[in-house]
Amino acid sequence: MTLAPVDYAILAVYFAFVLGIGWQLRKKVTTSGDFLLSGRSVPVWITSLAFLAANLGAQELIGMSASGAKYGIMTSHFYWIGAIPAMLFVGVFMMPFYYGSRARSVPEYLKLRFDEKTRTFNAATFAAMTVFSSGISMYALGLLLQLVLGWSFTTSVLASAAIVLAYTFLGGLTSAIYNEVLQFLLIVLGFAPLAIMAVWKAGGWDGMAARIPPVMTHSWAYMGRASDNPMGVEVFGLAMGLGFVLSFGYWCTDFLVVQRAMAAESMSAARRTPLIAAIPKMFIPFIVIVPGIAALALANMSTGYVLPMKNGGPDYDQVLTTLMAQFYPAGMLGVGLTGLMASFMSGMAGNVTAFNTVFTYDLYQSHIRPNAPDKHYLMVGRLTTIGGVALSIGTAYLAQHYNNIMDLLQLVFGFVNAPLFATFVLGMFWKRTTGHGAFTGLVSGTTAAALTHGLTVAEGKGGWLASLHQFPSVMAQNFWIAIFAFTACLLVTVLVSLLTKPRPDAELSGLVYSLTKMPTDEGVAWYLRPAPLAILVAVMLVVLNLMFW
């Protein structure tokens, strides 16, 4: 793929606006709260789109079109059952505690609700994970630009890091959030025409369905048995593993997304953030997954389009870029490519802004230097931004040289994340839960995840202790690891909590459901109230699933 001058010009315009927005926002940053939490003053439409966009990175775009070509429309489970119910839950039930407790981060909520050790465990693993994800994002960007455009890896990594650093350093979280929204709009407007053209060329949905196996155009019909569908997953593993444990663990407890809602200007806006985000979320599959399915259909037609190949098998990760090259002329190609680069960069910025908040408030302020003036923490937040970007660059190079280390790290973070939701849901809804219970539960859940991986095998992965069970796919294995981790965490937390001394009710007001006055919203229009909004979203979700059954 070669770029024309107009494509470079579009890219340059984008960079100019990104930096310009950061420059404009710098004047508003006078306290650490402004820099790390946006001063809790961002309008709800912006927090909603940022909530959505923080997760729609470029790996997601490329990965989802790849999965579309590999698994078909059942990939949309990652957007539907694997996201929407959890987004509704966090908005309606959990946001009152995150926002209302005045905690500045998710780990800080754990400190207020439980104790210092639980917070530190969560904060330290989260901080390591964000740096790692940001580095992986950078690595993927460098790789893509090298492969598609022939740019040098080092130039791509350093240039993108410099731009991300400039705008997050200037405007802090607000700057990152604004750019996430810009990137989201760019992705939608840049890739919707591609989706429309590819589906049109393949003969519409019916034409596509006629040219590929029926399993590719149904999301539920082949989920009864793992052997019936290409994902190798059965309906219980999907619903419990992905739909419940993994999705609630991510959308309800990951500070990267929750931070966006916590930046909202009021409690009501914070609660509506994930609910409003859920509406565009359920339609994203039509932009990111459907082109992959269309590519498969096009490859079965005499259009001259062939699936990209690597080492004798299809290279699904290249599906999106080959489609762009086949459908877009200079001009729209620039828009699409700018969208891709923008989402890589906002993926980095999102991680860096979550990292600096958790580091500054949950590690530095609580362990290294408490009780300093706010100015000091603003400076630490700024320096941490630089440190976070530097560590990400390091991770990107590490990923380039040692792919195995990256796989291992990803696995370990998976173990740490899997049980988290059990801790939060018990903490918020059962006042008897104690700090010792939460901490031992988390550790047991992580151990259970590692043990499950060590004792089962899937596609040659895992089984480093013994092979007690064989899963049909790595995806099924991941879902079941999550289920075991969650269950272990839940049981151990309950057991240890019953054996240890609970905190008095008075200390838990605002942190636990039964001891908190839930915000009421009578007298406001229905679309400004969380419950009716959530019901609307749920109905839309059911309709969509029935349409693509």
Add this chain to the structure above:
Amino acid sequence: MLDLRTPSGYFFAIIGLMVTAMGVFSPESRGRLADVNVNLYAGLFLLAFGAFLLALARRARRRQP
């Protein structure tokens, strides 16, 4: 605080103009599988979207002086 609709409105209007110009002055440049002049249609849409954001920002400014 800076109203995001203003800069993003200008951004989409500018790239919309650039893409539309490609569609008008170089209508024959198409992707190999493309049946339509995508630059023209998508460019006009980007332009219209930018104008829409700017109109929203302008309305908000008028309402709260």
